[in-house]
Amino acid sequence: MKLPESFYIGTNVVYQAKSLIGKYLFTSIDNAITGGYIVETEAYNGVIDKASHAYGNRLTPRTQTMFMQGGIAYVYLCYGIHEMFNVVTSVKGQPHAILIRAIQPTDGIEIMLFRRNMQTLKSNITQGPGSVAKALGISRAINAISLQSDTLWIEDRGLSFEDQDIAAVPRVGVDYAGEDALLPYRFYVKGNPYVSKPNK
């Protein structure tokens, strides 16, 4: 059921980001399983991508996770408040990552509501990368954990979308990246209510 190690070791991060659409992401944290299927991703293409933390082979305590072999999680803090969850891909030394920006929740919705401090299910529960991490209980404590573990993993349940139902557009919040900000490295399911900023 879990996506095999071989999927993550592939070197075409843009293709992998698109492939993750429709895959199921689960966490088992605090004795509760939560998750859903991925409806929005962004690819970060290693040392040549100005939008990536690892641009220009920048190796720091934070980014070293991205330089490890694919198939692990990269979790970091943004704006001092939000933790973001990425899937590290490719071979050791090549810092590719895929940001999970939104999922459609299917399991453990009660738990996710509690973590998000919400009473009723609304589309913003897992809409945007900070929200996804919070709803799933993901924090920097599980940075670099294996996606073959029983804490955090991705499954293929046979759900897939046609090319025409997946939009490929420029990434969000990376204006500082110059011409790389224009690359169509963001993928999402057209019309899905959990997608953040559907029209850009």
Place this chain on the structure above:
DNA sequence: TCGTCGATCTACT
């Protein structure tokens, strides 16, 4: 050592 600012979200006006 210090100052700047970010792969964002929420609560307000």
Place this chain on the structure above:
DNA sequence: GTAGATCGACGAG
């Protein structure tokens, strides 16, 4: 529509 939250990474000095 817009401001505030809140902290670690990074480059300048």
